[in-house]
Amino acid sequence: MADIVVDALILDLLDWLATRDRSYEEVMEAWRTSCPKLPVWEEVNERGLLKIEDTDGCSIVRVNAAGRALLEGNRPRHGHGQSRSMK
Numbered sequence: 001m002a003d004i005v006v007d008a009l010i011l012d013l014l015d016w017l018a019t020r021d022r023s024y025e026e027v028m029e030a031w032r033t034s035c036p037k038l039p040v041w042e043e044v045n046e047r048g049l050l051k052i053e054d055t056d057g058c059s060i061v062r063v064n065a066a067g068r069a070l071l072e073g074n075r076p077r078h079g080h081g082q083s084r085s086m087k
Helices: 002-018 024-031 040-046 065-074
Strands: 050-055 058-063
Touching: 002 024, 002 040, 002 058, 002 065, 024 040, 024 058, 058 065
Parallel strands: none
Antiparallel strands: 050 058
């Protein structure tokens, strides 16, 4: 059950990041958790779904190609239909 929840939260995080670039601090404020059963940030990093780039002394978090592919495969386009489970 926890894997299903983490997978859904991973898609939520990627969706949130895909809307615009976010600072590392903003991402940590919104997504850091101390709950060992919901390691969303850790999982996204382990699965290689985002990139962190240093720009003008600030770390920017972006969805990479693998993260975009996962989103496209699991989230409906233009808000139609229901989301499918992660593959």
